[in-house]
Amino acid sequence: MGVDIVSMTIQDYDEVTALWKESEGIQLSDADSRVRIAHFLERNPGLSLVAREGGKLVGAVLCGHDGRRAYIDHLAVHSNYRRQGIGRTLVGRCMYALMQMGIPKCHILITEGNEDAVSFWRKLGWAPRVEMLSMIRELPEGA
Numbered sequence: 006m007g008v009d010i011v012s013m014t015i016q017d018y019d020e021v022t023a024l025w026k027e028s029e030g031i032q033l034s035d036a037d038s039r040v041r042i043a044h045f046l047e048r049n050p051g052l053s054l055v056a057r058e059g060g061k062l063v064g065a066v067l068c069g070h071d072g073r074r075a076y077i078d079h080l081a082v083h084s085n086y087r088r089q090g091i092g093r094t095l096v097g098r099c100m101y102a103l104m105q106m107g108i109p110k111c112h113i114l115i116t117e118g119n120e121d122a123v124s125f126w127r128k129l130g131w132a133p134r135v136e137m138l139s140m141i142r143e144l145p146e147g148a
């Protein structure tokens with residue numbers, strides 16, 4: 006049976022979050038609530054994807070851009086469906102769509118120690134960015 010790759014919609018939310026929760030290397034936060042994912046999908050129509058085989062959700066990825074740089078997040082393939090090219094295809098579809106939109110660069114974040122993910126991304130031609138340090142600060146709510 007073939008794998009279908011289609012745009013993610015908010016109707017996929019429960020299945021997608023179930024996949025993310027069982028995928029090592031994916032850390033969910035309040036940014037992944039239904040409301041925030043719905044907002045993200047509205048802001049980036051068509052870019053985030055799900056993979057289904059016979060209706061079963063087997064892969065998912067978030068992809069978006071801010072007009073100058075793109076971001077891929079929460080790429081996951083169900084453990085029974087790995088090493089079949091689904092991850093490569095999901096990323097390839099994201100990159101092609103971004104290229105067509107004229108976005109020239111895409112970033113990803115990998116949890117420290119997720120060496121499998123590093124190997125995967127290296128295989129796809131991505132390189133670690135060692136010259137930058139990522140920092141973060143939370144904003145007060147409703148200010």
Ligand SMILES: CC(C)(COP(=O)(O)OP(=O)(O)OC[C@H]1O[C@@H](n2cnc3c(N)ncnc32)[C@H](O)[C@@H]1OP(=O)(O)O)[C@@H](O)C(=O)NCCC(=O)NCCS
Nearest residue numbers: 030080081082087088089090091092093121122124125128
């Ligand atoms: C990382 C992940 C998405 C890869 O998905 P996948 O569908 O198995 O990947 P693919 O089959 O498309 O593999 C693409 C290439 O990467 C290689 N690759 C995939 N997983 C690898 C691993 N763990 N170690 C080394 N190479 C790997 C494959 O061999 C393939 O190379 P090839 O085409 O030359 O044979 C999947 O392992 C996963 O969901 N991991 C858990 C969640 C996670 O860590 N996500 C990444 C967050 S940054």
